[in-house]
Amino acid sequence: MSDKPVVGFIGVGLMGHGMAKNIRTGGYELWYLDQRPMESLLKLGAHEAANAKDMAQRCDIIHICLQNSGQVESVVLGDTGILAGAREGLIIIDTSTSDPASTLKLVQEVEGKGVRLIDASLGRTPKEAEEGTLDAMVAGDDDVFERVKPVIECWAGRIIRVGAVGNGHKMKLLMNFIGMSYGALYAEAVVLSAKIGISPQTLREVIAPSRMGSGFFDTFMKYVVERDRDAHKFAISFAAKDLRYVNNMAADAKMMSIMASAAVQYYAHAESTGHGSDFVPMLSDLVGALNGVNMEDEVRKGALSAT
Known part of the structure; x- marks a missing residue:
């Protein structure tokens, strides 16, 4: 044996x-x-x-x-x-x-x-x-x-x-706090970019190779620009849950958590409107809809202007 x-x-x-x-x-x-x-x-x-x-x-x-x-x-x-x-x-x-x-x-x-x-x-x-x-x-x-x-x-x-024991889960929540906050930030940034006349393609071209680029930015924008649904397979419902845990962890530590409290809101809205099974980069479409922007149309317009 x-x-x-x-x-x-x-x-x-x-x-x-x-x-x-x-x-x-x-x-x-x-x-x-x-x-x-x-x-x-x-x-x-x-x-x-x-x-x-x-x-x-x-x-x-x-x-x-x-x-x-x-x-x-x-x-x-x-x-x-x-x-x-x-x-x-x-x-x-x-x-x-x-x-x-x-x-x-x-x-x-x-x-x-x-x-x-x-x-x-x-x-x-x-x-x-x-x-x-x-x-x-x-x-x-x-x-x-x-x-x-x-x-x-x-x-x-x-x-x-x-x-x-317990620190592994604490560390993971810190990681996901950073990552999911970036997801909310990217979603808001690509919609604002579209509102002011800068295409998602141009935003990616400028940011990706800069010091503000990252692997997460790359996969997020792969969905936004290329509409690749599998670019970053992490469900919005998981992101919302993790950010709730982050806020609980901050409350237990008696710490003010303005960023964590703000980041969870887009995910909570997406989850409450039936989009919990969507993946995190799709948050960009939902933030766009809240602001009268169809992100798929913005990508098409960006492609046409580049030809």
Whole structure:
């Protein structure tokens, strides 16, 4: 028998699929749990768990990669959750973008059952998840980290230790605060540009190679100018959720958060009007509509003026 730990993975979506695949190809016995059968993992020899309790009875390490803290709490604490089947010594790695306050409460719950939890928030995109080159911001006790490090190395190209448990989720929220604020800023800037007679194409041509350019600007403008819906696949609903968590985190720290409070508003409006499943660059169309600008028409006009 292999002396490697048995690994579970809950949530094999855009990010989780590649991570789980790379754990399995790294030689670990893998059990997964998702809303649907995952033929690509089954073909690699992975097993589908009946529920999180079933997985906990079989596994030594369980990854969680879900959409929000409510889902994480449910899969850990529910009647058929991880704790219902956990053996002493089980390690949970939460890679979700979670509310740190929820994470710290969960730590207390699981440690009372002899289970350890660390947070390992993710940087980069589903492409790097498939390639096994994600960034991992890992928080938690050193002894637990050393036990799970070989498994994390299956899916992470860069591992950054960020301190005590909960700090991984805090760091991820800081990253997404910056990123989603840029998304709101870019959306407003491209609409203002159109209103004053400067095409989206010209805006991209000027900004992209300058010091204000970035990878995020490139993918955002790839949608705006080229209408590539898959240029940046991060849902508006996720952005809205993350910014709500950022504002909660600032409130817990008793800090004034004018920028975070402002950034969430465009995303909240988009979500409340049925556009939560749209991707972040599509925010530009919604901001345009609020201001009487059809961004697709502006791109057409920009293309005509360039010929």
